[in-house]
Amino acid sequence: xxxxxxxxxxxxxxxxxxxxxxxxxxxxxxxxxxxxxxxxxxxxxxxxxxxxxxxxxxxxxxxxxxxxxxxxxxxxxxxxxxxxxxxxxxxxxxxxxxxxxxxxxxxxxxxxxxxxxxxxxxxxxxxxxxxxxxxxxxxxxxxxxxxxxxxxxxxxxxxxxxxxxxxxxxxxxxxxxxxxxxxxxxxxxxxxxxxxxxxxxxxxxxxxxxxxxxxxxxxxxxxxxxxxxxxxxxxxxxxxxxxxxxx
Numbered sequence: 001x002x003x004x005x006x007x008x009x010x011x012x013x014x015x016x017x018x019x020x021x022x023x024x025x026x027x028x029x030x031x032x033x034x035x036x037x038x039x040x041x042x043x044x045x046x047x048x049x050x051x052x053x054x055x056x057x058x059x060x061x062x063x064x065x066x067x068x069x070x071x072x073x074x075x076x077x078x079x080x081x082x083x084x085x086x087x088x089x090x091x092x093x094x095x096x097x098x099x100x101x102x103x104x105x106x107x108x109x110x111x112x113x114x115x116x117x118x119x120x121x122x123x124x125x126x127x128x129x130x131x132x133x134x135x136x137x138x139x140x141x142x143x144x145x146x147x148x149x150x151x152x153x154x155x156x157x158x159x160x161x162x163x164x165x166x167x168x169x170x171x172x173x174x175x176x177x178x179x180x181x182x183x184x185x186x187x188x189x190x191x192x193x194x195x196x197x198x199x200x201x202x203x204x205x206x207x208x209x210x211x212x213x214x215x216x217x218x219x220x221x222x223x224x225x226x227x228x229x230x231x232x233x234x235x236x237x238x239x240x241x242x243x244x245x246x247x
Contacts, residue, residue, distance in 0.1 A: 045150060049157050052133060052166070060170050061136045063178050070176045078181040080165035080245070083192045086233060087180060087200040088164055089242050093232030094204035094225075096125040100160060100244035104151035125167050127151050132170045160244040168192075172210045173203060187215040201226040201233065 056077050059067075067073045080088065092099045098106050104126045123131075130150045135143050154163065173183035180203065181192040188199050195203070202215040205225040213222060236242045 045153060046157070048134065049150070049153050053158050053162060057133050057166065057170060060132050062132060062172065063170065066172075066176055066178075073176045073178055074182040074186060075178040076181045076185075077169050077179065078192050080161055080168075081247075083165075083168060083180060084195040084200060085246060086197050087168070087192060087195050087203065088245055089233035089237055090197075090200040090204040090229050091164065091168060091207070092125070092242065092245070093236055094201075094229045095128070095207060097232060097236060097241065099125055099164070100241050102126075104155040124151075126155055126163055129163055129167050129170075130154055133166060161247075164245045171207060173206050174214070175211050177210075183215070197230055197233070198226060201229040204229050 063073060063075065096106065098108070102124060104124060106122065106124050127147055130147050131137070131143070134150060135146055158166075168180040170178060171180070172178050173180070174186060177183050177186050183203055183206075184190050184192045184195055184199070187203070188195070190199070199215070202218055202222065205218070205222050206213045206215050213219075215222075218226065237246075
């Protein structure tokens with residue numbers, strides 16, 4: 001009678017032994033969860049920014065809220081090619097003279113604003129586009145943090161001309177008047193492409209405080225501001241600071 005080998009049986013038993021279950025590590029789980037969440041949010045931000053590079057924003061938080069409050073707003077989208085070049089230069093001269101040379105943040109303007117006691121803003125046109133298109137107007141640390149994160153992304157994924165085009169199409173120029181074409185017709189009865197140097201400068205002078213300034217009835221201070229903007233627009237055309245958005 002044959003005797004069964006015990007050695008082979010023990011070998012099989014050892015091979016079938018299960019490894020001990022891994023212990024749950026809460027800190028590792030939280031770290032992995034945060035990393036994956038951050039990656040998902042970053043990818044979402046890239047997709048959203050890329051979308052509006054080619055698709056015109058249908059509305060913004062400000063336009064939507066003002067439309068509800070006023071039961072409608074004046075707004076017509078117009079491509080950069082159909083905006084008078086002097087209007088593009090005037091907006092840059094008024095709001096962000098170093099638009100073509102910075103990467104989203106104008107450090108010189110920020111330092112000047114700090115030295116001035118924050119009585120004036122240091123936001124670039126790129127920052128304003130991020131705030132107007134993707135975020136909201138109310139001041140908060142959360143909004144400023146999101147703005148700081150998204151502005152370099154916008155600069156990396158959009159050409160400068162597109163940033164300026166979107167800016168001029170979502171900016172408020174009067175109560176319920178959004179975009180440069182609606183503003184040109186509202187104040188002067190012309191299209192955005194037919195604006196004169198002075199009209200463009202007057203529209204640009206309205207931008208910081210559109211609810212309290214009227215481009216067709218400028219105060220003495222607005223007239224002085226418009227004259228300064230006209231000089232600035234001519235200067236950036238000569239020294240090359242308009243090259244990034246002019247064809």
